[in-house]
Amino acid sequence: MREHNSLSEAQLEMRSEVELAFGKRNPPRADEIINTEFIEPTRIRNFFNGRAWWDITLEVLWSDYSGGGSACLSFMSPKGRNYYLPLYLLLAVEHYYKGDAVTLDFASRLLMYAKDDHYYKISTLNGEEMKAIAKVLRFLASKYDDKYAQEALDYIWKDYLQ
Template sequence: MRDNDLLGSRKRAVRAMVEAAFRKESAPSAGHIVDSVYPEPMQIREYFSGKDWWVLTLKGLYDDYVGDPSACLTFMTSLGMKYYLPAYLLLAVENYYEGDVLTLELSSRMRTYVREDDMYGLSALNDEQKKAVAAAMRFIWQEYGDEEAEEALEILGQCWGKKFSC
């Protein structure tokens, strides 16, 4: 029982940190989420249009989105990525195993998102947001033993500075 209480407490702490860092601001317009005319990006644009990041759920992404929900961030503009990233972080922290590829692969994708800053622009996150990203990755590494989350933390440290690493 105590382990579950501690785990729940740690999840709530990460959630509070992410929510405080990313705040509940209105979703960007559809054209600012995805800027492409290709079919998969257009599906992403249609699904996410008008949706606030904090209302996204695993059930919604798997039941209502017609494509691969784990790939959505990859096709977004840097503004769309920065806006919806907190949802993906919280889904991974709170539903790691239930989320299948969406949550299990987030750490691996984070390595790419941070390394390829010219495409994804995550270096533009403020320090509070970067700390929240690092806290989520640290939780995923420590709680679920996700070695790719540990690697993502190392890359965060290299790209964003040591205060964001392991």
């Protein structure tokens, strides 16, 4: 579980926003996360299968997943990605520099999902989930001067801040 006492007030606020928007529901079935037999996606499916997004930490991702954790969402089906997206939102907020490619490249991946929505279907998220993403992107752009977070915010998510 995540450590509350090491987070700033702003990080705790972001966590609360993400948890409220995405809620805690059962994880998707393995075949709903990824439906392929290629090696890398199979490793991703096996790692995430049965795990709730809120039970995975950066340390668990690094120690239990044998691949590079930064690309996991990109291989997932829209249902799997939308379910595990709050995990990555919180990792970016809480471990921006420590998370290396998992967190430093996260906003650029969100931008890619938005630009290729016909494939990634990021638009299938509900309004509250989109608002939470927008707030996280604003936080990343402001706190960490993440240019991709600002670009993603400007591209699609700024409309959700009003």
